[in-house]
Amino acid sequence: MADTEHLAISQLDPHDAAGGLKLSTEAHWNQNEADWQFFLTKGIVFGTRDRNGNLVATAALLPYTETDAWISMVLVTESWRRRGLATRLVDACLNTATKLGLTTWLDATPDGAQVYGPLGFAPTIQLRRLRLANAPGSGGAPLPAATLTEFLTCDIGAMGFDRRGLLQELSGRAGSRLISNGDAVALVRDGRSARHIGPLFAESSAHALAMVRNVAAAESGPLLIDAIAAQTVFLDGLKADGWTIERPFQRMRFGRATVAGTELPFAVAGPEFG
Incomplete structure (x- = not known):
């Protein structure tokens, strides 16, 4: 870590969106510029720069309520990895969250979980990211739009806290679709390299699969879809339809749970948002 101690940690602003996007693109993540602008305007994003002023590492704290926040966008450019930068930046997020009295959550890759566990994060649920390489685009009648109120009610039931600002932002973007088939509701939005389905709420696995097929x-x-691993019937159905698992994620929590979701969704908004 000694060779990174000279790198100051600073809070980033919306002008850093291009630098953040460069880091997430290097990591082959799916965030686009609109995602980065959301983090930089609604969250607290920390970063470090090299001697030339280039952004080389980031971590974001996104408060959702007065009690709960999400940590994500923990990124380090390849030439600066394994030198303690990620730990320092996550510590900055945790210190800020502690001052604000926030319980923090994150969705970690297997490598990330090895970093966060020693920091005091406890595992909760598991996720599986799946990809459909080419959607068939076979057409069919378009699904009716879901109401944001209906969607928020489902999301609060799943998360235990209100993410109104996030879901208003994501569903209001050009290209986003908030849809219902009567027994399931889902958000479909643009990413950098793939469209993303989620959150997805449904009465049953069969209804959730019907929504994804629609x-x-x-x-x-x-x-892309980030499915709850415990929804095994849904996962098996996706794989039978040609979806392939790209990677697992482990949801983790730092601090005491202030609230609890009452129902698991079938898919989440993405590891960057929860």
């Missing part, structure tokens, strides 16, 4: 029929190109 979405795929209306889309072309690659799709």
Whole structure:
């Protein structure tokens, strides 16, 4: 860590969106510029720069309520990895969260979980990211729009806290679709390299699968979904439909749970948002 101690940690602003996007693109993540602008305007994003002023590492704290926040966008450019930068930046997020009295959550890759566990994060649920390389785009009748109120009610039931600002932002973007088939509701939005399905709430695995199939029929190109691992029937159905698992994520919590969700969703908004 000694060779990174000279790198100051600073709070970033919206002018750093291009530098953040460069880091997430290097990591082959799916965030686009709109995602970075959201983090930089609604969250607290820390970063470090090299001697030339280039952004080489980031971590974001995104408060959702007065009690709960999300940590994500923990990124380090390849030439600066394994030198303690990620730990320092996550510590900055945790210190800020502690001062604000926030319980923090994150979705960690297997490598990330090895970093966060020693910091005091406890594992909760597991996720699986799946990809459909090419949606069939076979057409069919478009699904009716879901109401944001209906969607928020489902999300609060799943998360235990209100993410109104996030869901208003994501659903209001050009290209986003907030849809319902009567027994399931889902958000479909643009990413850097693939369209993303989630959150997805449904009465049953069969209804959740029907929703994903309806979405795929209306889309072309690659799709991503971050499914709850415990929804095994849903996961098996996705794999039977040609979806492939890309990677697992472990949801983790730092601090005492102030609230609890009452129902698991079938898919989440993404590891960057929870």
